[in-house]
Amino acid sequence: MAKTQTQESGGRPLKRAVSDEDKRERRRAILAAAKRVFAERGYHATTIADVAKAADLSYGSIYWYFDSKEALFQALMDSEQRALRRHVAAAVGEGGQDDEVSRRRALADGVRAIFEHFEADKASAKLLFRDALTLGSGIERHLYAIYEGFIEDIERMIGSAQRHGVILNAPPRLVAFSVGGLIGNIAQRRTLTDDGFSAEEVADFVVKLVLDGLRPR
Amino acid sequence: MAKTQTQESGGRPLKRAVSDEDKRERRRAILAAAKRVFAERGYHATTIADVAKAADLSYGSIYWYFDSKEALFQALMDSEQRALRRHVAAAVGEGGQDDEVSRRRALADGVRAIFEHFEADKASAKLLFRDALTLGSGIERHLYAIYEGFIEDIERMIGSAQRHGVILNAPPRLVAFSVGGLIGNIAQRRTLTDDGFSAEEVADFVVKLVLDGLRPR
Amino acid sequence: MAKTQTQESGGRPLKRAVSDEDKRERRRAILAAAKRVFAERGYHATTIADVAKAADLSYGSIYWYFDSKEALFQALMDSEQRALRRHVAAAVGEGGQDDEVSRRRALADGVRAIFEHFEADKASAKLLFRDALTLGSGIERHLYAIYEGFIEDIERMIGSAQRHGVILNAPPRLVAFSVGGLIGNIAQRRTLTDDGFSAEEVADFVVKLVLDGLRPR
Amino acid sequence: MAKTQTQESGGRPLKRAVSDEDKRERRRAILAAAKRVFAERGYHATTIADVAKAADLSYGSIYWYFDSKEALFQALMDSEQRALRRHVAAAVGEGGQDDEVSRRRALADGVRAIFEHFEADKASAKLLFRDALTLGSGIERHLYAIYEGFIEDIERMIGSAQRHGVILNAPPRLVAFSVGGLIGNIAQRRTLTDDGFSAEEVADFVVKLVLDGLRPR
DNA sequence: AATGAATGAGGATTCATTCAT
DNA sequence: AATGAATGAATCCTCATTCAT
Numbered sequence: 001m002a003k004t005q006t007q008e009s010g011g012r013p014l015k016r017a018v019s020d021e022d023k024r025e026r027r028r029a030i031l032a033a034a035k036r037v038f039a040e041r042g043y044h045a046t047t048i049a050d051v052a053k054a055a056d057l058s059y060g061s062i063y064w065y066f067d068s069k070e071a072l073f074q075a076l077m078d079s080e081q082r083a084l085r086r087h088v089a090a091a092v093g094e095g096g097q098d099d100e101v102s103r104r105r106a107l108a109d110g111v112r113a114i115f116e117h118f119e120a121d122k123a124s125a126k127l128l129f130r131d132a133l134t135l136g137s138g139i140e141r142h143l144y145a146i147y148e149g150f151i152e153d154i155e156r157m158i159g160s161a162q163r164h165g166v167i168l169n170a171p172p173r174l175v176a177f178s179v180g181g182l183i184g185n186i187a188q189r190r191t192l193t194d195d196g197f198s199a200e201e202v203a204d205f206v207v208k209l210v211l212d213g214l215r216p217r
Numbered sequence: 218m219a220k221t222q223t224q225e226s227g228g229r230p231l232k233r234a235v236s237d238e239d240k241r242e243r244r245r246a247i248l249a250a251a252k253r254v255f256a257e258r259g260y261h262a263t264t265i266a267d268v269a270k271a272a273d274l275s276y277g278s279i280y281w282y283f284d285s286k287e288a289l290f291q292a293l294m295d296s297e298q299r300a301l302r303r304h305v306a307a308a309v310g311e312g313g314q315d316d317e318v319s320r321r322r323a324l325a326d327g328v329r330a331i332f333e334h335f336e337a338d339k340a341s342a343k344l345l346f347r348d349a350l351t352l353g354s355g356i357e358r359h360l361y362a363i364y365e366g367f368i369e370d371i372e373r374m375i376g377s378a379q380r381h382g383v384i385l386n387a388p389p390r391l392v393a394f395s396v397g398g399l400i401g402n403i404a405q406r407r408t409l410t411d412d413g414f415s416a417e418e419v420a421d422f423v424v425k426l427v428l429d430g431l432r433p434r
Numbered sequence: 435m436a437k438t439q440t441q442e443s444g445g446r447p448l449k450r451a452v453s454d455e456d457k458r459e460r461r462r463a464i465l466a467a468a469k470r471v472f473a474e475r476g477y478h479a480t481t482i483a484d485v486a487k488a489a490d491l492s493y494g495s496i497y498w499y500f501d502s503k504e505a506l507f508q509a510l511m512d513s514e515q516r517a518l519r520r521h522v523a524a525a526v527g528e529g530g531q532d533d534e535v536s537r538r539r540a541l542a543d544g545v546r547a548i549f550e551h552f553e554a555d556k557a558s559a560k561l562l563f564r565d566a567l568t569l570g571s572g573i574e575r576h577l578y579a580i581y582e583g584f585i586e587d588i589e590r591m592i593g594s595a596q597r598h599g600v601i602l603n604a605p606p607r608l609v610a611f612s613v614g615g616l617i618g619n620i621a622q623r624r625t626l627t628d629d630g631f632s633a634e635e636v637a638d639f640v641v642k643l644v645l646d647g648l649r650p651r
Numbered sequence: 652m653a654k655t656q657t658q659e660s661g662g663r664p665l666k667r668a669v670s671d672e673d674k675r676e677r678r679r680a681i682l683a684a685a686k687r688v689f690a691e692r693g694y695h696a697t698t699i700a701d702v703a704k705a706a707d708l709s710y711g712s713i714y715w716y717f718d719s720k721e722a723l724f725q726a727l728m729d730s731e732q733r734a735l736r737r738h739v740a741a742a743v744g745e746g747g748q749d750d751e752v753s754r755r756r757a758l759a760d761g762v763r764a765i766f767e768h769f770e771a772d773k774a775s776a777k778l779l780f781r782d783a784l785t786l787g788s789g790i791e792r793h794l795y796a797i798y799e800g801f802i803e804d805i806e807r808m809i810g811s812a813q814r815h816g817v818i819l820n821a822p823p824r825l826v827a828f829s830v831g832g833l834i835g836n837i838a839q840r841r842t843l844t845d846d847g848f849s850a851e852e853v854a855d856f857v858v859k860l861v862l863d864g865l866r867p868r
Numbered sequence: 869a870a871t872g873a874a875t876g877a878g879g880a881t882t883c884a885t886t887c888a889t
Numbered sequence: 890a891a892t893g894a895a896t897g898a899a900t901c902c903t904c905a906t907t908c909a910t
Contacts, residue, residue: 057875060874063901063903167433168433174414177412184398186394197388197391206395213426214427215385215429264883266883275892277886285885492872494907495871503906602866608856609865612837614836615833631825647862720881871909877905880900881899889893
């Protein structure tokens with residue numbers, strides 16, 4: 001036959017996923033590898049072969065776990081979003097919010113948690129704020145939804161703060177866009193250059209800016 | 218093929234640059250066409266052929282005016298940035314800034330000008346805030362520089378306001394990142410969905426937020 | 435994993451060949467599944483995974499029973515050819531062929547048997563007349579041989595009829611090609627659209643055409 | 652830039668199509684090359700690279716003239732069908748058809764023309780009768796239509812002969828399928844092995860078979 | 869025997885760029 | 890200056906086949 005492919009050529013015998021747990025583990029490993037390379041090179045400049053190499057697999061294998069490059073990227077974004085949410089929820093959830101002071105602290109905690117998260121995981125910030133909104137066609141809608149989710153989380157935080165009188169009743173969406181953009185931009189810049197501040201300092205600054213503004217008093 | 222060609226019967230209007238001015242004009246026309254298609258489809262989804270068609274030229278001709286797709290995109294970004302700066306400078310430059318009130322107004326004017334500009338030219342916002350940071354490797358540096366320029370402009374605005382006591386002496390870079398991100402994000406969202414506010418309302422909101430914060434008083 | 439496994443709770447019925455007979459049975463089941471999918475999608479559009487799924491087996495298992503996709507297809511064609519031959523032989527074999535009338539009936543019976551067979555098993559017609567000759571290189575020779583076998587069967591039928599004076603002594607090969615093509619084409623068309631005739635009517639028509647031609651008398 | 656491709660490597664400077672006529676000529680040349688390789692290897696076993704090499708072009712260039720492999724193949728089939736029709740029409744068209752003898756001759760001429768055509772162009776027969784009906788999905792419908800056209804041409808020939816009393820009023824579609832299959836099969840076999848007959852002899856045989864049948868008289 | 873993860877050759881297609889005219 | 894045909898590197902994805910378990 002003309003096209004029978006011979007492939008007894010070199011190549012290390014890859015360890016094989018055997019159990020369901022192993023398979024999930026392998027999936028996670030691919031996602032981790034993909035995160036590294038996508039964060040480093042961006043979506044378009046990254047090839048499936050890059051991901052495969054980073055995951056120490058052959059390209060074909062990626063398709064065993066994900067339907068396409070797009071699907072892989074979407075899964076990655078979903079997972080990053082979940083991780084961010086988990087982190088923030090954990091940071092905010094502790095402690096009651098009965099008086100105004102504790103409520104304000106909850107807000108500050110939430111903001112700080114975001115920066116801490118991205119501080120600890122710069123790749124995540126790159127993915128979420130750089131690539132998320134710039135993919136053409138089909139994938140765009142999904143990623144837009146993810147970004148939207150980020151904004152909505154913030155909107156909820158803001159809304160809650162407003163209901164408790166912690167902040168003014170300005171238009172919630174505008175506030176959310178403002179705070180989201182402000183946070184996202186700072187987080188992104190911090191993946192590129194060191195601004196010399198700790199995550200905590202940045203969070204404090206942001207909360208103070210948002211609450212009291214910059215006008216001298 | 219002399220300069221005095223009569224409009225031949227054929228469909229598309231014969232276009233031929235005859236003087237230096239014509240050439241510059243043609244360059245501008247390509248840039249305008251590129252802006253349209255890049256804004257609509259994004260950098261990666263746009264082909265040189267798309268640009269050429271939008272400019273009513275053949276693919277090859279683009280290369281007479283620009284060295285590469287990247288170079289074309291860079292030139293476009295430069296031009297967009299200059300346009301934004303011109304617009305803002307014009308809005309701010311008028312009137313002295315002697316007392317605090319007029320200085321605060323200058324700040325508000327600057328912010329408003331930004332929103333007005335992007336309101337009137339949504340494509341510009343798409344390009345500057347969507348594509349600008351997502352190009353792999355080489356071009357990235359240039360575009361980063363452009364975005365940086367945007368931030369620096371804001372930093373200057375902020376710095377000036379600080380020197381005159383209009384706003385607090387918070388770390389200028391953080392402030393610039395905050396305000397830049399906040400503005401950029403809102404501008405970008407407004408290219409996607411209508412939030413129901415006029416450019417002026419948004420600008421007022423932003424200035425108020427930045428100056429006075431959201432804490433009820 | 436003993437032979438006396440009880441049907442575990444899980445979804446699909448556990449299948450495990452335990453004896454030689456079981457193995458032969460499994461092989462037959464794969465062939466049957468392959469027939470369905472190959473007939474439906476054609477050789478090239480069918481993947482081993484399709485066959486495996488239709489046979490409720492895993493991909494790898496197919497290779498325990500067949501060396502390759504080609505080998506599987508060849509085995510399938512062989513089996514289809516044998517089935518056709520069996521059916522025709524059974525239809526023709528009955529009854530002596532002593533006088534001209536009974537000989538003519540034998541011919542008619544053979545032709546009718548062919549149409550009946552393909553009528554009852556359209557997948558078989560699709561496989562034999564659609565895919566059989568369109569496989570590149572290696573497999574082609576084998577399949578060509580199968581088709582050749584079909585022609586030779588007809589040639590034998592024709593030859594016998596000629597020897598007994600039932601039909602003229604025209605060049606046997608040409609006659610066989612004619613009748614084979616005529617039968618094959620009609621059979622194939624009938625897998626695609628209903629021409630409104632029964633297998634018997636078609637067979638009668640064919641025999642009459644071949645014997646008496648279409649010239650008005 | 653990472654992906655800028657350098658291709659100053661070797662390769663003869665291909666002659667360039669300049670005028671519209673040249674372009675049409677190049678298109679024809681590609682079709683001719685495609686005919687050769689498709690006929691030799693079959694649709695599936697032929698790659699675009701094969702076609703390109705046969706046409707002395709690079710693969711990319713094929714796409715300048717045809718949208719896809721399928722589109723190329725369809726264009727090829729269309730052109731082959733047209734060529735066949737032209738040939739047959741030319742052979743039949745000459746001479747009036749007033750008496751029965753000349754009408755019968757017209758029928759014989761048509762059949763003979765078909766065989767002559769395929770005799771002179773075996774690749775055409777291979778394409779039309781081997782590949783035409785075996786392509787999955789989208790292309791199938793188009794090719795089916797082509798084959799259908801062949802049948803309809805014959806149906807018309809038959810119908811005309813019937814109206815003039817040259818042949819019996821048997822069901823036209825069955826007759827067409829019969830004669831079409833008979834002709835197609837013989838034509839195809841003749842591309843594989845030499846049966847020792849000239850196109851004329853074969854045509855005479857076919858016409859005689861169809862008109863008078865094989866029963867000794 | 870059966871499974872299904874892993875492999876990688878192969879192929880269609882895209883598109884930036886070049887260059888003869 | 891402009892054209893658009895030609896080029897071929899690049900890349901996604903498919904799928905037959907292998908093989909450890």
